[in-house]
Amino acid sequence: MKKILIDTDVILDFFFDRKPHSDNSTIILNLCERGQLEGFITPVIISNTYYLLRRTAKHEKVIEKIKLLLTITHVLQMDRLVIEKALNSEFKDFEDALQNFAAINYGEIEVIVTRNIKDYKKSEIGVLSPESFVKSLNA
Numbered sequence: 001m002k003k004i005l006i007d008t009d010v011i012l013d014f015f016f017d018r019k020p021h022s023d024n025s026t027i028i029l030n031l032c033e034r035g036q037l038e039g040f041i042t043p044v045i046i047s048n049t050y051y052l053l054r055r056t057a058k059h060e061k062v063i064e065k066i067k068l069l070l071t072i073t074h075v076l077q078m079d080r081l082v083i084e085k086a087l088n089s090e091f092k093d094f095e096d097a098l099q100n101f102a103a104i105n106y107g108e109i110e111v112i113v114t115r116n117i118k119d120y121k122k123s124e125i126g127v128l129s130p131e132s133f134v135k136s137l138n139a
Contacts, residue, residue, distance in 0.1 A: 003038040004028075005103045006073065007096075007114035008048045010130050011041065015053060015065060021115065024130035028113065031137075033072040040074045040109060042102050044095055076102040076109075093119045100125065 006028065012018070014025035032039035046066060053062040082101045091097035096119040103109035103125055111126040113133045120127040128136065 001036070001038050003040065003108050003110055004133070005076070005099060005109050005112045005125075006032075006039045006041055006045075007099065007112060007116065008045045009115045010113055011045060011049050011069065012052060013115075013130070015049070016056075021130065024134045027134050028130060029072060038074065039072065040076050040103070040106070041069070042076050042099050043078055044098055046070075046075070048095075076106050078102050079105075081105065090122050091119070096120060 010021075010025045010028065013021040014029055016022070028037065028039065031037035046069075049069070050062055050066060053065060057065075078098060082098060082105050085101040085104075086094060086097035089097045089101070091100065093116075096116065100112065100120060100123045103112060109125055111128050111133065112120055112123060113128055113130055114120060115129055117127050117129060
């Protein structure tokens with residue numbers, strides 16, 4: 001089964017129903033829910049998602065949504081090694097570096113799915129937009 005890291009923007013596209021991006025985000029998360037895809041997120045993604053959802057909804061509602069997300073995804077670990085690799089990397093965006101090295105550290109992530117492809121150009125892992133990823137599944 002394909003294992004992917006789902007970046008924050010993809011999760012937010014789904015929760016905020018940001019058209020047209022939410023269509024592919026919904027497909028990806030539905031595949032995770034059905035067990036046809038293993039989706040991974042990081043503690044940073046959870047924190048960012050909480051923070052941004054909290055701007056528009058009450059704490060209880062946001063917690064409910066995050067708990068739902070956790071039923072269909074796995075959470076990658078972030079430890080000192082991941083942080084040090086991110087700090088010493090050539091990534092321009094520290095947050096993306098953390099995500100990238102958490103995925104590398106896990107060792108089984110096949111692709112990072114994000115709309116911010118340019119931020120991951122230094123990644124050793126393949127990077128696809130949600131649209132490209134969904135198309136690759138149908139190929």
